[in-house]
Amino acid sequence: MSAPPYTLEFYEDEDGHEPVLDWLRNLTPRKRRAIGVAMFEILQYEGPHVVGTNFGKGLGGGLFEFRLDQDAAQVLARKGKKARAESEPAKVLLRVFCHAHGDQIVLLLGGYDKGERSTASPAGADRAGAEPTQGLESPPEGVTDPVDDIGFIPYD
Numbered sequence: 841m842s843a844p845p846y847t848l849e850f851y852e853d854e855d856g857h858e859p860v861l862d863w864l865r866n867l868t869p870r871k872r873r874a875i876g877v878a879m880f881e882i883l884q885y886e887g888p889h890v891v892g893t894n895f896g897k898g899l900g901g902g903l904f905e906f907r908l909d910q911d912a913a914q915v916l917a918r919k920g921k922k923a924r925a926e927s928e929p930a931k932v933l934l935r936v937f938c939h940a941h942g943d944q945i946v947l948l949l950g951g952y953d954k955g956e957r958s959t960a961s962p963a964g965a966d967r968a969g970a971e972p973t974q975g976l977e978s979p980p981e982g983v984t985d986p987v988d989d990i991g992f993i994p995y996d
Contacts, residue, residue, distance in 0.1 A: 844884035849941075851949045860936060860948040867934075867953065870911065874932045875951075877912040881919050888940040899937070903949075906936040931955045 850858040864872055882895055883906050890896030890906060897905045908915075911932050913923035933955035939947045 844880075846884050846887035846944060846946050848879060848884055848946050848948055851947055860951050863951045870926060871932055871934060871953065873912045874910065874915065875908055875934050875936070877923075878908045878910070878915045879906070879936070881915055881921075883936075883938070883946060887946050888938070902939050904938050904940075906938055908932060908934045 850861050852858050864875065867875070878895070883890065886893075886895070888896075888904055891898040891904050894909075895907055897907060899905055909932055910918075911926050913926055916923040933953065934951065935954055936951040937949040939949060941947050
């Protein structure tokens, strides 16, 4: 398999925090594995070209949303790869906000678990009314929800 054409980099704020990485670390293991596999198998290869597919939506101003509604086994099956069976049933509905920088880098700005949100909750809050998720203090123009970072090995 050839090297992926896009490098994924995490946005780092002025205090050295990587919001997407922090967000990823707080996901359940199943969701963390799903988004990790999807980022490595799809986003690194397609980059901003996911826009217009079921994996992406353009937001304007160079921003796009990487969308995932499949578990790791489903993503790997799409790529013709075998995966271990998922032990727990859970709905996967994750979003990561991205910006393409040049023609080889995708900057990961933030993320959220859309399946854990309610329309009555403040942006970034889960259904239980928890504190808002970590992410950008104010989303980039044209983005209505904050997003966060990743840090893990997706094939565990």
